[in-house]
Amino acid sequence: MTHLCAVTILMTAISAVAILTSIAIVRRILMATSVLKVAAKLIGEVQALIIFPLIPYAILAVFYMFWTSAALHLFSSGQIVQNDCNSNCCTYDLVAKRVNCDRCCGYSNHYTPHIGISIIFHLFGCYWSTQFFVASSSTVVAGSVASYYWAHGETSPEIPVLSVFSSMKRFMRYSIGSVALGSLIVSFVESIRFLLESLRRRLKVSSHVH
Known part of the structure; x- marks a missing residue:
């Protein structure tokens, strides 16, 4: 009986x-409800917004395929060098079927400074391109929604039938440079934030070790 009373008080x-x-x-709930109503009405009027997200995803998929191919080429462009053996070690060579004490330290891939810089630029270019495509998609969607918003949700001859494609045209003509610079x-x-965060974690781990 005591437990039931405690549960009742808690509930x-x-x-x-x-x-x-x-x-x-309650005010925020009403605002969110109004936003959802406007969004549903907007999707009904500008139906191309449902299909448009497939375009940047398709472009990114093609870009990542080419990027991965170039990345594999860069990462395999180094020189295979045998590691220096500082201590005596032996291993069994499966090809020669005998114990070999000459090549037991393994191999490593050494990159020239030019290849190292190319790899860093390639990784940064992937992140920059991803940011550019995401920002471009957001800009096109915002331009399409703005056409409907400034017409106060009514049908207007100033709003083109395919507002998404008209927004893409305006983006290519007026905004692509700003989006590229902003994404850069x-x-x-x-990138700087990622490097500083990695450095902070390493310093934190080293401080705990010492």
């Missing part, structure tokens, strides 16, 4: 908190 408290929280955010800046900032 009552949870229900009271839930009701008070719902009352506190974002890529630089995110």
